[in-house]
Amino acid sequence: NNYVGLSSLGHVLVVFGVFGTELTFELPDNDKQCFYEELEKDVRFDIDFQVISGGNYDVDCFVTDPQNNVLYNERKKQYDSFSHTTAMKGDYKVCFSNEFSTFTHKTVYMEFRYGDEVPLMPITRSTALTQLESSCVSIHEILKVVADSQTRYRLREAHDRTKAEHLLERVTYWSFGQTVMLFVIGISQVMLLRSFFTEKKGSVAATT
Known part of the structure; x- marks a missing residue:
């Protein structure tokens, strides 16, 4: 089993306060791949994944919090999305398992995003947005x-x-x-x- 930090992998994106990682990885048969990310309390994170190739294009996936409480657990999914707001600070773990397959490896795409998007325009303004600002939004x-x-x-x-x-x-x-x-x-x-x-x-x- 492999445990890797998400921040050190994939394509890291930072857009208006939202941090994200995109990566595509190989998941051999009878194997499990886990990734972790340290998050603060009350932070929303989103996970999207899809099996690109291999077998029946399915994989097991589960997400746990720092106390190993299971937040998400689905078996033999081709693709899915999951959102959660953290209740505590610590390392959150995302695992993909292909242990049910005896000879077929999989290729899996995953996107992990966390944080709240900062408004493009300040919301404390007392005046209405100009036409240019509205167009930008x-x-x-x-x-x-x-x-x-x-x-x-x-x-x-x-x-x-x-x-x-x-x-x-x-x-x-x-x-x-x-x-x-x-x-x-x-x-x-x-x-x-x-x-x-x-x-x-x-x-x-x-x-x-």
Whole structure:
């Protein structure tokens, strides 16, 4: 089993007070991979994960708090999301398990975010937002949606590409097997026909 700090891995993002880590990792068969992050009290964190390749595209996942209380526990999930607000300070652990698989390794994508987003514009202002400020806020919200959509499309593309490559591999093996079978059948038929002519020639010679 592996235990790794999230802050030291993946693509670390800091956007308006929200810290996040994105990473894609290999999960061998009969193995478990755990990540941890030290969080303060009353901090909200979000976890998104998806199995990109391997077997039935499923994995076990569980999340525990610093006292090893289970906050989330799901088995054989292809993808899921989980949100929680911390009740205490300490190391929170996220684990992915492929121990139920005996020969298939998995590729898993995970995104871990924590913190509260700071408003783009101060909320203590007594005056209304100008048209430019309103446009900035709208663009900011749209860009957040675009970023989430790009992540989903990227994961879907990786998932579909893996399935296509696996299908191509199976078709290649099947075609190779069919080709070998055709050669074997062809050679067998030629040898069978030759045996017929050999037997006929022998019977003619015996009668003469």
